[in-house]
Amino acid sequence: MRWTTPAAVVVAAAITWWSASEDFGIGLSLEEIASNFTRARPIIQEFLDPQWSYWPAIVDPFMETVKMAIVAAVIGCGIALAAGFLASKVTSPNTVTYLADKGVLSVLRSIPDVLYALVFVAAVGIGPLAGIMAMVFFNIGIVAKLLSETVDAVDLGPIEAARATGGSRFAAVRTAVFPQVLPNYLAYSLYVFELNLRASAVIGIVGAGGIGQLINIERTAFRYDRLAVIIVAIFVIVFVVESVSIAVRRRLV
Amino acid sequence: MISFQHATVTYPGGVHALRDITLDVPAGQLIVVVGLSGAGKSTLIRAINGLVPLTDGQVLVDGVSVSGASRRELRDLRAGVGMIFQNFNLTKRTSVLNNVLMGRMHYTPWWRVMTGVYRSADREIAMQALERVEIVDKAYVRASNLSGGQQQRVGIARALAQQPKVLLADEPVASLDPPTSHVVMRDLQRINRDLGITTLVNLHFLDLARRYGERIIGLRAGRIVFDGKGEDCDERVFRDIYGRSLTADDVLEARPQL
Amino acid sequence: MTTTKAPGADVRRQPGARPRKPRRYGAWLLNGAIIVAFFWAIGSLEDLGLADLIGAPAKMWDIFGLMFSPPDWSYFPTAMEGMVESLQIAWIGTMIAAAASLPMGFLAAKNVTARVGSTVTRQVLNAIRSVPELILAIVFIPIVGLGAVAGALAIGVHSIGTLGKLSAEAIEGIDTGPVEAARATGASQAGVMRWGVLPQVLPEIVAFWLYRFEVNIRAAAILGIVGAGGVGSVLQNTISFRRWDKAGMTILVVIVVTVLVDATSSAIRRRLIRGSTAATASDPTTEVVA
Numbered sequence: 001m002r003w004t005t006p007a008a009v010v011v012a013a014a015i016t017w018w019s020a021s022e023d024f025g026i027g028l029s030l031e032e033i034a035s036n037f038t039r040a041r042p043i044i045q046e047f048l049d050p051q052w053s054y055w056p057a058i059v060d061p062f063m064e065t066v067k068m069a070i071v072a073a074v075i076g077c078g079i080a081l082a083a084g085f086l087a088s089k090v091t092s093p094n095t096v097t098y099l100a101d102k103g104v105l106s107v108l109r110s111i112p113d114v115l116y117a118l119v120f121v122a123a124v125g126i127g128p129l130a131g132i133m134a135m136v137f138f139n140i141g142i143v144a145k146l147l148s149e150t151v152d153a154v155d156l157g158p159i160e161a162a163r164a165t166g167g168s169r170f171a172a173v174r175t176a177v178f179p180q181v182l183p184n185y186l187a188y189s190l191y192v193f194e195l196n197l198r199a200s201a202v203i204g205i206v207g208a209g210g211i212g213q214l215i216n217i218e219r220t221a222f223r224y225d226r227l228a229v230i231i232v233a234i235f236v237i238v239f240v241v242e243s244v245s246i247a248v249r250r251r252l253v
Numbered sequence: 254m255i256s257f258q259h260a261t262v263t264y265p266g267g268v269h270a271l272r273d274i275t276l277d278v279p280a281g282q283l284i285v286v287v288g289l290s291g292a293g294k295s296t297l298i299r300a301i302n303g304l305v306p307l308t309d310g311q312v313l314v315d316g317v318s319v320s321g322a323s324r325r326e327l328r329d330l331r332a333g334v335g336m337i338f339q340n341f342n343l344t345k346r347t348s349v350l351n352n353v354l355m356g357r358m359h360y361t362p363w364w365r366v367m368t369g370v371y372r373s374a375d376r377e378i379a380m381q382a383l384e385r386v387e388i389v390d391k392a393y394v395r396a397s398n399l400s401g402g403q404q405q406r407v408g409i410a411r412a413l414a415q416q417p418k419v420l421l422a423d424e425p426v427a428s429l430d431p432p433t434s435h436v437v438m439r440d441l442q443r444i445n446r447d448l449g450i451t452t453l454v455n456l457h458f459l460d461l462a463r464r465y466g467e468r469i470i471g472l473r474a475g476r477i478v479f480d481g482k483g484e485d486c487d488e489r490v491f492r493d494i495y496g497r498s499l500t501a502d503d504v505l506e507a508r509p510q511l
Numbered sequence: 512m513t514t515t516k517a518p519g520a521d522v523r524r525q526p527g528a529r530p531r532k533p534r535r536y537g538a539w540l541l542n543g544a545i546i547v548a549f550f551w552a553i554g555s556l557e558d559l560g561l562a563d564l565i566g567a568p569a570k571m572w573d574i575f576g577l578m579f580s581p582p583d584w585s586y587f588p589t590a591m592e593g594m595v596e597s598l599q600i601a602w603i604g605t606m607i608a609a610a611a612s613l614p615m616g617f618l619a620a621k622n623v624t625a626r627v628g629s630t631v632t633r634q635v636l637n638a639i640r641s642v643p644e645l646i647l648a649i650v651f652i653p654i655v656g657l658g659a660v661a662g663a664l665a666i667g668v669h670s671i672g673t674l675g676k677l678s679a680e681a682i683e684g685i686d687t688g689p690v691e692a693a694r695a696t697g698a699s700q701a702g703v704m705r706w707g708v709l710p711q712v713l714p715e716i717v718a719f720w721l722y723r724f725e726v727n728i729r730a731a732a733i734l735g736i737v738g739a740g741g742v743g744s745v746l747q748n749t750i751s752f753r754r755w756d757k758a759g760m761t762i763l764v765v766i767v768v769t770v771l772v773d774a775t776s777s778a779i780r781r782r783l784i785r786g787s788t789a790a791t792a793s794d795p796t797t798e799v800v801a
Contacts (some may be wrong), residue, residue, distance in 0.1 A: 015602055016602065016603070017620065018378060018599075018604055019598075019599035019600075019602045019603050020599075021534065025596075025599045025603075025657070025659075026596065026599050026600060026659035026660055026662075026663060026740060027658075027659070027660065028603055028660055028663060030642060032655075032660075033655055033660065034663075035656045036654055036656065037654060037655075040325075040653065040655075043653045043654060044654065047650065054373070064556065064557075065550075066552075067552035067553075067555065067556050068552075068556070070548050070549060070552045071549060071552045071556070074548075074549045080699055095744075107353060107766070110581070110766050110769055110770060111762075111766065112729050112730075112732055114645075114733040114736060114743075115732075115746060115762065116745060118736075118747060118750045118751070119571075119574065119750060121751075122571070122574070122750055122751065122753065123570045123571055123574060124560070124563040124564070124567050124569060125560065127558050127560060128558070128559055129554050129559055129560050129561070129563055129564065133567070134319070147375040147752075149441075155345070156344060156693070157338060157340050157341070157342035157343075158342050158344040158345075159697040160304065161336065161338060161342035161343075161355065161408075161411070162355055162358065163304065163331070164302055164304060164329035164331055164334070164335075164336040165331065165332065165336075165355055165356050165358055165411070165412075165415055166328040166329065166330070166332030166333075166358070166359035166415070167328070167355065167358040167359060168328065168358075168363070168364075170363060170366070170367075171358045171363070171366045174366055175351070175354075175355050175358065175366065176344050178344075179344050179346045179351070180344060180346055182346070182799060183346070185762070195693055198641070198643050200644075200700065201643060201645075201646060202643050202645045202646070202733075205736060205737060206736055206747065215646070215649065216767075219649055222653070226288055227649065229612060231642065231646055231650070234642070234643075234646065235641055235642055238641040238642075239637070239638065239641045242637075242641060247359060250627050294761060295598055384529075389528075389529050389530075390528060390529075390530055391530075392529065393530055393532060393533050
């Protein structure tokens with residue numbers, strides 16, 4: 001560790017300089033940012049002075065977002081239940097299924113939610129269907145992975161008991177494993193529902209329905225006072241749902 | 254009922270758990286298997302329902318060869334053999350009744366298992382099994398809320414719900430205190446006598462073995478070194494089985510005499 | 512053992528009457544609520560166009576084929592250029608967040624800061640966390656202009672929330688011995704933090720930074736769709752103009768580069784620290800579930 005620490009600092013500094021530089025990187029300049037913030041005062045003021053009377057217009061898109069999040073979470077978590085059990089050595093019927101499922105899941109997870117949305121919008125057109133499909137894939141990846149890790153850690157005793165009664169592998173999973181992981185599974189489902197609310201604000205920007213679509217309209221119309229209302233609303237809803245969800249999840253597990 | 258013919262189990266890694274075991278268990282007998290840990294007791298019991306596959310020889314249960322059975326046949330065979338475990342092996346997060354209903358799984362279509370809606374006849378069998386071990390009042394209690402002794406009785410009820418011909422018990426009292434151990438052993442004895450179920454019990458306490466075993470099998474390093482009545486199992490025999498003198502750890506009542 | 516009475520015979524058992532099956536309203540209510548919510552949501556979503564779903568698998572298969580059989584290799588430099596910019600955005604964003612979150616972490620740690628202060632800081636961190644990067648980017652773009660700087664700022668600000676929280680938790684888990692030792696020497700509060708606390712938590716916190724970098728790469732890959740720099744704009748352009756072979760090339764670059772950087776970064780994390788959440792949270796797509 002003696003010489004690696006300074007070396008790491010030097011490498012990190014070099015990467016930072018390279019990334020920030022005008023010529024090779026993104027051209028980060030503190031002076032420029034500072035002067036931008038001064039020049040952009042009218043815009044900042046518009047953000048800080050939301051047009052509160054705008055709020056009725058955001059109710060419907062927000063309901064759409066919530067509905068999309070529910071539908072996607074239910075479908076995604078349903079599929080993830082099967083995918084999760086197949087991705088654990090404890091419950092997977094054979095090594096081939098196990099490895100194949102694990103591989104598919106890690107590819108699913110390496111694709112960002114917005115990228116799914118872009119592709120699905122191109123495939124099924126603009127609207128909530130594309131958004132739901134994007135979130136379903138996004139949810140499968142996360143829930144199945146978390147679930148399979150929970151299954152990896154279950155008590156193996158009841159499985160042996162279930163096998164000893166002459167039960168099939170499926171019966172053993174249902175009666176000996178599922179009850180053990182159910183609280184965690186519910187917690188993960190709640191967690192992705194919460195992620196969906198946040199994600200749908202974002203994937204709507206590429207045309208996948210919900211509040212994000214409204215964001216895109218106001219953004220391109222430079223209505224920062226209205227954007228501010230939407231952002232505050234997203235913030236409040238995500239904050240509230242997250243607090244509730246964390247409290248419930250703590251009680252579950 | 255059960256017949257071992259030159260049964261041998263060698264684990265990957267070269268551990269010889271059973272060496273050339275030949276043994277006949279007539280129907281209705283209560284047999285206690287004693288030996289040090291690692292002597293092959295657990296392997297012997299698990300060879301009977303195929304949880305541990307044989308590497309050589311064969312085991313017949315009611316005339317059916319365990320190692321020759323297909324997956325389907327093996328499951329049919331297991332359904333007729335109840336098993337009780339040292340750590341109870343209950344699914345703790347679900348009710349006692351659901352645990353006992355596991356014993357009916359083999360006779361229940363998959364969709365009923367999936368939805369958890371068992372036939373009323375099967376629920377009746379499960380309830381009767383709980384009544385036999387006198388714990389039916391806890392039927393809807395979560396298994397995790399029971400004491401160790403109660404959990405083991407649920408384990409016995411689960412095995413009984415299979416309506417088995419053979420009952421295997423792998424160190425059923427090793428996790429229990431002395432009074433509870435006797436309760437559980439007497440339950441097993443009563444079930445053996447009342448229902449005539451052939452019963453094999455692994456124990457490491459010699460006094461319990463002598464008290465409850467109609468017949469005692471001593472195992473040492475995978476071989477049978479004693480096979481006889483409890484009263485014939487004296488200090489000399491004991492040294493053969495354990496390879497040393499009796500100590501306080503070998504008896505339940507903490508007194509090193511038989 | 513002189514008596515014939517078996518030991519334990521006096522253990523009483525309750526006579527068993529069969530209990531009545533309890534009604535499990537909770538489970539029914541939960542199942543019912545989920546089913547009702549699901550169908551209510553599907554039924555009331557306007558323009559859902561479920562009919563589009565019928566042709567979707569075939570269409571997706573077609574698109575998949577067009578993307579990767581084969582991808583347009585000549586597009587590699589363009590895709591790579593965008594991805595490198597995304598990496599730079601992620602790195603700068605992480606650095607901004609690291610610098611800002613370290614003091615915030617101390618302020619939010621209950622064993623370092625007074626109760627009121629730590630609670631307020633914690634809430635501020637939670638609040639920051641709940642605004643997605645892309646929304647922050649939309650706010651920053653009109654201020655600092657289109658481009659990667661807005662993206663880096665958006666990622667930086669958003670990450671302060673998570674990093675501050677994780678740092679605070681690391682600080683709360685410290686061994687108090689060295690803190691007392693430093694205090695015993697008569698050091699100032701700042702001195703105690705610098706010499707008593709920081710050395711203990713730094714490896715873990717640096718591991719959190721790297722972990723966050725991995726998360727941020729994913730975010731930076733999509734920021735381009737609102738004009739905040741990186742490969743996102745390339746993705747959006749190729750996909751919305753249905754240049755599938757070019758889109759395929761770009762997606763390939765995104766996935767491969769992400770996986771490679773992840774592997775490097777998590778290897779460093781594992782060397783840095785063993786057994787903590789930072790090291791075990793090996794997959795940045797499933798963030799630590801509270």
